[in-house]
Amino acid sequence: MIIVTRPSPEGEVLTTQLNQANFPAIHLPLFDITAGNDLVNLQQQLNQLLPLDIVIISSPQITYIIKNNLANLSLPKHVRYFAIGEKSAKLFGQLTKQSISYPEQENSEGLLQLLAHESLKNHNILILRGNTGRQLLMESLTLQQAKVKLIECYRRQPITYSNNILANNIDKQIIIVTSIENLLQLETYCQIAHKRQVNLIVTSERIFSHAKQLKWQKILLVASAHNQDLLTAIRRFYPNYGDNKLLKTTS
Structure with missing residues (x-):
């Protein structure tokens, strides 16, 4: 089986x-997937982003949880969007109606290589994730002098x-x-x-x-x-x- x-x-x-x-x-x-502790403040966090700041979508679950809980979420047009993988990019793209970049190597390491070509210093970066994970991404981007925030959009509850x-x-x-x-x-x-x-x-x-x-x-x-x-x-x-x-x- x-x-x-x-x-x-x-x-x-x-x-x-x-x-x-x-x-x-x-x-x-x-695991069951439930709404994360930071989801209620996601709109406020997005509203504070400046031109050319970055939003990173870590998994397809981000889109599913937003659709189920934040149907009226307003996504800014003036920021750059990146995703860990193609599926995450395509799903979130349905919400933003914008192009979302993703790496050929669909993991944190691949995304870091892709972001190496971007201006990161002093820019705000929101990493939309679950209640754990993406520490490598946060630490590496922080070392590049970006202002990184981890946003817990969903939680994994063990079954x-x-x-x-x-x-x-x-x-x-x-x-x-x-x-x-x-x-x-x-x-x-x-x-x-x-x-x-x-x-x-x-x-x-x-x-x-x-x-x-x-x-x-x-x-x-x-x-x-x-x-x-x-x-x-x-x-x-x-x-x-x-x-x-x-x-x-x-x-």
Whole structure:
């Protein structure tokens, strides 16, 4: 069974795509997404931005939470918008009706490379994010003398399952993890056998490194968290689902 841990609604979409492609999959989100503590003040923060200041959208969840909670949010036209990845850019672009830049390497490191060509000194930068993450982004931009604020637009609330939710057919499991937070939460439900036998699919070098530190033995790194890229990778590396010769071992 392929277990999709990414939150709604992307998790359900990927699960449906996998099932339609004849890969048995279930959606097992590890977090609920709720409104963040800073969301109520987001309009005020945006109103204070000056020309050529920057807004960074860290994930698709930013757009989903704004649509559900701030339908009348007014987004300034005089600032520069950047996103971590293409999906985040396209979704937020529907709100702003403006061009949103994003890096080819869809992570914090890639965005920092893209921002290296921008004027940052003394400019305000709002990083729209969840209740954790993007510390590297904040620290690196601060070192470049930008005035950086982390804006908690949403919160991840852990979902509680029975401790043995993943206990059956461990050697036949593929688990998809798209954030470090999900990887760490996965520890709650994993046994030593999982780390030896399960095929773990991750979507960034940082998640890959953390998984190795946590002693996962079979890790497939997919360069993008796009659902279509994940589906393509599964078709490529697991065409005969269950054939252990196709696994990438990191031990």
